[in-house]
Amino acid sequence: MNEVFLNSPDNKLQNSLTNDILLKSNSLEYHKTLEEYSVTPLHDLKNLSRKLNVGKIYVKDESKRFNLNAFKGLGASYAIHKALSLDPNISIFCTATDGNHGRAVAWSAAKNNRKSVIYVPKQTSEARIKAIANHGSEVIQLDLNYEDTCKYASGISNKMDWTLIQDTSWENYEEIPAYIMSGYLTHLREMEDSINTLNQPGVDIVFLQCGVGSWPASCIWYYINRYFRNKPKIVLVEPDESSGILQSLLSNKRVTPKGSLNTIMAGLNCGIPSKSGWEIIKKGCDAALSISDEYAEKAIRALYFPIKDDKRVISGESGAAGLGGLIKCLEVNKFDTLREHIGLNTKSKILCINTEGNTDPESFKSIISNN
Ligand SMILES: Cc1ncc(COP(=O)(O)O)c(C=O)c1O
Incomplete structure (x- = not known):
């Protein structure tokens, strides 16, 4: 290659x-x-x-x-701030992450007195999972790779009416990123x-x-x-x-x-x-x-x-x-x-x-x- x-x-x-x-x-x-x-x-x-x-x-x-x-707190905190100024009624933020971004979303959600649900792929280490959970977030490890974990987080956020704070974009999902x-x-x-x-x-x-x-x-x-x-x-x-x-x-x-x-x-x-x-x-x-x-x-x-x-x-x-x-x-x-x-x-x-x-x-x- x-x-x-x-x-x-x-x-x-x-x-x-x-x-x-x-x-x-x-x-x-x-x-x-x-x-x-x-x-x-x-x-x-x-x-x-x-x-x-x-x-x-x-x-x-x-x-x-x-x-x-x-560095990831820079992105998550600003996006959560923007999302809450557009809709103060958001109660749960969600994301997929291999570690740093998830910790940043968990930290920022907690600072704003909101809940967070964070999905991690199969290879994420115990230490990284703990670092996210320490901010009071619910961390769920899936038997999937990163890309499929993102798809899962997007699907469940739509279904549950959670706000997805994903640090990658795709067709029709560009504003938060x-x-x-x-x-x-x-x-x-x-x-x-x-x-x-x-x-x-x-x-x-x-x-x-x-x-x-x-x-x-x-x-x-x-x-x-x-x-x-x-x-x-x-x-x-x-x-x-x-x-x-x-x-x-x-x-x-x-x-x-x-x-x-x-x-x-x-x-x-x-x-x-x-x-x-x-x-x-x-x-x-x-x-x-x-x-x-x-x-x-x-x-x-x-x-x-x-x-x-x-x-x-x-x-x-x-x-x-x-x-x-x-x-x-x-x-x-x-x-x-x-x-x-x-x-x-x-x-x-x-x-x-x-x-x-x-x-x-x-x-x-x-x-x-x-x-
Ligand atoms: C430590 C670190 N550096 C760089 C990057 C790259 O950022 P991006 O995924 O936006 O390319 C990441 C992404 O998670 C990261 O955790």
């Missing part, structure tokens, strides 16, 4: 409901009203960049978001006084790990909207065994990934890409590649064992995948065309976003003890 795709994006955003909602996002202003809000750190890992022989490596640490150990994507804009806006400077971005390349593609799409949307053709190059990273975006780009249409769906990168282990995410991704990504679990592990260790005075970053398997993608780009000889395509060289200023901390503590412990 091909492990890389080079894209020539036109960086044009199309008119759509999603685009309209993203344009109107006031997520940063909303998030600032939450008691758990604080700007997450942006680290400049000088010694790691020297070691990898690139100009700069910045890591925005979303493991510190809202005490949830992952667009609010979720609007919520993600907060962490990009937080960098406007540092690397997301006006007119010209302060970084050359951004590595974004993908599950269904909603999060990377909202980042791409932000960069196109802010910089248009001057946007940084965007490289998407997925697990070898679950690479729905890469395979969709190679097929030039949205497809369910072929692969074993067996990966430690649980948050990225998804099925068919989000409809509205896909529309943005194909217009704005510059390259996509897939990585084996070993690259995610390497990246976790590179962040956990900092060189000299670099800051330590606690990163989970999916959170570290962007950096894993960068390491692979630099290591693999035959990727010279890819490196040239994205302009990756000794001067490149690179951003990775640590989208989760040690969300599976047992797995994290065994990865770092294997140094």
